Amino acid sequence: MSGELSLQLIDTHAGGDVSRIVVGGINALPGETVRQQMEYLRDDADGLRELLINEPFGIPEMSVDLIVPPTDPQAQAGYIIMEVMGYPIYSGSNTICTATAVLESGLVPKKEGHQRFVLEAPAGLVHIDAYVENGVVEAITCEGLPSYIDTYRATIHVPSIGHVTYSVAYSGGFYALVDATELGFALTRDEESRLTMCAHAIVEAIQAERGFSHYTLGDVGPLPFLHFMGPVEQVADDFYRSRSATYVHPGVICRSTTGTGTSARLALMHHEGRIRPGDKLETVSLRETGFIGEMTGTRKEGAYDVVENTITGKSYVLARSDIVINCSDPIVRCDSLHHILSDVKPNEAQLVVE
Structure with a gap:
């Protein structure tokens, strides 16, 4: 060669x-x-x-x-x-x-x-x-991949942060979903380095405590993602918007909100009874860019309510x-x-x- x-x-x-x-x-x-x-x-x-x-x-x-x-x-x-x-x-x-x-x-x-x-x-x-x-x-x-909630509102002690409440969704990878406001974040660009450090600590703690298994894929490795969720604003009868930020372990805050992160949010909102098929959620990033996720349907897979969805964006x-x-x-x-x-x-x- x-x-x-x-x-x-x-x-x-x-x-x-x-x-x-x-x-x-x-x-x-x-x-x-x-x-x-x-x-x-x-x-x-x-x-x-x-x-x-x-x-x-x-x-x-x-x-x-x-x-x-x-x-x-x-x-x-x-x-x-x-x-x-x-x-x-x-x-x-x-x-x-x-x-x-x-x-x-x-x-x-x-x-x-x-x-x-x-x-x-x-x-x-x-x-x-x-x-x-x-x-x-x-x-x-x-x-988007069929998405579902694996864990709803669990609590873990994270060194330097304290007790953190989180949910876990699968949407192509396992995501820890945390409330940004509860952790003191407004999800603005100047918070990026602090978001990275916070997410790193939470993911490390979750990985040390437990693993996750997909209902058909089995063990897909340690939880790699964390998604910070801002407050949800209802823009129209079937349209919602929320500031968001996705972290990829180790050490990366994505510039976009990510498609799988948006799918994970749809699964959580469905689990909480806040959306139905046909509803859309726009996730807005630290850089003011967005993806639009649409819940297109649901189905039962064993014990899980699986959310079918699509993601729309521009490249x-x-x-x-x-x-x-x-x-x-x-x-x-x-x-x-x-x-x-x-x-x-x-x-x-x-x-x-x-």
Whole structure:
């Protein structure tokens, strides 16, 4: 292998959260499903994630999405999500960004008005409704994962904070949901560093005390997310708004409110009898960006009331680029990476999905 190779990227953001979409430069991964390909990356090629979210190429607040060929014939493309905490099987903001990138790249031909297509995430098929106006992708609506409340208003002692009341939802990962006002926060941007420290302490305490198990997936690892909830304002009969902030362990406050965080809020509001199918919740971030979650239905899964939902947001393209990977550079780590890098040169680069 030569000492210098490249990756082809489309950088995007939704609600302020940057998603770096890898559209070329990676060999085909083993695995009969996108979930199995994700597990291969996680276990045998984690260097791609580490390369793109750490120095010199990125920062931990970013996410990475690798476009892969779909394994389900209903899907037009597959994608694998990588974050500082590892490999979530689903993410609303990353799905919004990936759906925008496949349209902007031409992988899925862009059409005026509403168009529907299907992506394949590690969690399974995701139905997308894109709205295009004058050639611009103005909105993406994607399915949120079925969400439910695992724990309602438990209490834990957190060193340096005291007793904290929290609920736990599953919405693609387990979320601790805490009342921001009870913890002394108004959810403004100047509070970001204090929110990070507070959330870190709470998540560490919860992880030390207990684990969580999904009713079909089983053990999905330690609880990685915390969502600060501001007061809920009723804007119309079927529309609500709330300031929000999502923390990803360890040490990251998301710039957006996150799609899975919004889905978790819908599950909690349904559990408390505050919303019904057709109702919408707009979550508003520290940067005044927002996602709109809609509760579309409910169903029973054993002991759980599961909330079906969609998330709507807008993604913006920031850059299209080739990044050079020089494995002889002392601050570039190619460990657990070199075996998946393609020898395709930048001017020969093709999307990995055909």
